Amino acid sequence: MQFKHPAGRLREPPSPIADDGDERHFCGTCAFSSACLAAGYQKPELAELQCLVEHVGPFRTGDHVFRTGDPFRAIYAVRSGTVKTRMFDEDGREQVLGFYLPGEVIGLNAIYPEHFPCDAVALDTAFFCRFSFPAMSALAARLPALQQHLFRMLSKELGSASLLAGDHSADERVGAFLVDLANRYAARGFSGTRFHMSMSRGDIANYLRLAAETVSRVLTRFRTQQLIKIDGREIELLNLAGLHQIGRALLHD
Amino acid sequence: MQFKHPAGRLREPPSPIADDGDERHFCGTCAFSSACLAAGYQKPELAELQCLVEHVGPFRTGDHVFRTGDPFRAIYAVRSGTVKTRMFDEDGREQVLGFYLPGEVIGLNAIYPEHFPCDAVALDTAFFCRFSFPAMSALAARLPALQQHLFRMLSKELGSASLLAGDHSADERVGAFLVDLANRYAARGFSGTRFHMSMSRGDIANYLRLAAETVSRVLTRFRTQQLIKIDGREIELLNLAGLHQIGRALLHD
DNA sequence: CGTTCCGCTTGATCCGGATCAAGGCGGCCA
DNA sequence: TGGCCGCCTTGATCCGGATCAAGCGGAACG
Numbered sequence: 001m002q003f004k005h006p007a008g009r010l011r012e013p014p015s016p017i018a019d020d021g022d023e024r025h026f027c028g029t030c031a032f033s034s035a036c037l038a039a040g041y042q043k044p045e046l047a048e049l050q051c052l053v054e055h056v057g058p059f060r061t062g063d064h065v066f067r068t069g070d071p072f073r074a075i076y077a078v079r080s081g082t083v084k085t086r087m088f089d090e091d092g093r094e095q096v097l098g099f100y101l102p103g104e105v106i107g108l109n110a111i112y113p114e115h116f117p118c119d120a121v122a123l124d125t126a127f128f129c130r131f132s133f134p135a136m137s138a139l140a141a142r143l144p145a146l147q148q149h150l151f152r153m154l155s156k157e158l159g160s161a162s163l164l165a166g167d168h169s170a171d172e173r174v175g176a177f178l179v180d181l182a183n184r185y186a187a188r189g190f191s192g193t194r195f196h197m198s199m200s201r202g203d204i205a206n207y208l209r210l211a212a213e214t215v216s217r218v219l220t221r222f223r224t225q226q227l228i229k230i231d232g233r234e235i236e237l238l239n240l241a242g243l244h245q246i247g248r249a250l251l252h253d
Numbered sequence: 254m255q256f257k258h259p260a261g262r263l264r265e266p267p268s269p270i271a272d273d274g275d276e277r278h279f280c281g282t283c284a285f286s287s288a289c290l291a292a293g294y295q296k297p298e299l300a301e302l303q304c305l306v307e308h309v310g311p312f313r314t315g316d317h318v319f320r321t322g323d324p325f326r327a328i329y330a331v332r333s334g335t336v337k338t339r340m341f342d343e344d345g346r347e348q349v350l351g352f353y354l355p356g357e358v359i360g361l362n363a364i365y366p367e368h369f370p371c372d373a374v375a376l377d378t379a380f381f382c383r384f385s386f387p388a389m390s391a392l393a394a395r396l397p398a399l400q401q402h403l404f405r406m407l408s409k410e411l412g413s414a415s416l417l418a419g420d421h422s423a424d425e426r427v428g429a430f431l432v433d434l435a436n437r438y439a440a441r442g443f444s445g446t447r448f449h450m451s452m453s454r455g456d457i458a459n460y461l462r463l464a465a466e467t468v469s470r471v472l473t474r475f476r477t478q479q480l481i482k483i484d485g486r487e488i489e490l491l492n493l494a495g496l497h498q499i500g501r502a503l504l505h506d
Numbered sequence: 507c508g509t510t511c512c513g514c515t516t517g518a519t520c521c522g523g524a525t526c527a528a529g530g531c532g533g534c535c536a
Numbered sequence: 537t538g539g540c541c542g543c544c545t546t547g548a549t550c551c552g553g554a555t556c557a558a559g560c561g562g563a564a565c566g
Contacts, residue, residue, distance in 0.1 A: 089419065089502040097415050109415070111408035137401065141394050148390065154407035155364035161414035162350050162362070166342065167462040167554095170523070201544065209420040211524050216545055232532095232544085249342040420524095423553070454514065464554050469515055485514085485562095 052135040057127030065120040075107035081126025082198040087118040096207040123198040176247025310380030318373040328360035334379025335451040340371040349460040376451040429500025
């Protein structure tokens, strides 16, 4: 049983429910941290947020966290591991919607349809915090900070969703993808220059709307240009500024 | 001074603030209607929603409702007219993010960044209901239905944003675009088979990530196939089922 | 009334990335 | 240990849509 974590933070096959030590660390990097920690864990209202959390996992590579059509009851924060969300179009072709790293939240796009519009599939061993959405909404009505936080998370995801839509070259897409991953790892306290990509080339290609062969070719070209060092799924960004320049049209606008 | 409305509902250059007659009609088709009307206009809480609305307009073709970088203070529901949202990438190329019809809401993607990440430009004479967002959040904390409604609107827009991202042929894109417009007009009580497209071919092309020439060619092909009748920006959908079939990969999944 | 400009259409050519095809490498299982 | 299978890489060819180019018609304006 392999058990490789992007930043090697989990050294042993963990217990089904992560212990408090990990929990405290995790919460500092989670998307809800500002709603939880910043407002102060001690306050009695926030104890309630803790109460409605349920720790779930482990999910193994290929396991489904939820499936298209499942009734929407909860959103999930990634505790550890990586997840992809995907849907199948009318012709049965897979469409990868996104990759989610520790601290990020999946399931927000299910609020409106009230059923999950996509699958969430673990790309390696993964754990989650599960938040009952009805309970969370009710709590949000009493905690303005939490309500605000939910609005902000939704709005943020809106912004990133519209980025992929542009017509951009393969180099721009791959460059921006690498920089984005790096930024997100760095934002959660992991290394922003060396990390493990849990997703296959095919998944990356699908997400970027390219062919797997094209992604492979671009990565080789980036390597010969000394922009990256890459060995299988282990990658090191050697020239972050250069990559940012290549992907600038898709980044931070 | 031309004054053409998609459904010809406004016959005269209206007063800056639309009158109550129009207002009652409009509210029935607005994105907030379920939060306003369904819950019952009479209830005193909902009077407050009425209070925080500010009617703005008219904006003429090309006028900006808001600009990239403006501080985010309010969201806007389109009362009449059409709007496009767009941003410019690092190289100064325009990217059309979306078109908004009467009853739809713009500005939700500004919550997170706290500044508008895009321009909103009127495509014809347009009026809006302006909702102060801080006031609305506060009200949402007391009205679970309103909070729920905001969550749902955000989540819905998330779903539609990810549709454009797929790699689809020009035919699929244009077909789905026409069906989508038709559905949205129909949902608001307008004709779902004959309507005026306020946006230029260039805007459509940009939105669909195609060249204007390609859009033009596809539309002429659709016409020769008897799928549509089109004269400039006036369009009639002759074979809705056929168009739906062509664009099925992008629709309702 | 003619001029100019802009949006739209149509035709000709070109190119980036998809597709097809062939190996290479490593992990897993019998 | 050998064989199989999935993932990745690299090469050759093809095609959809971008780009370049030209012409048309309507609106604004002198």
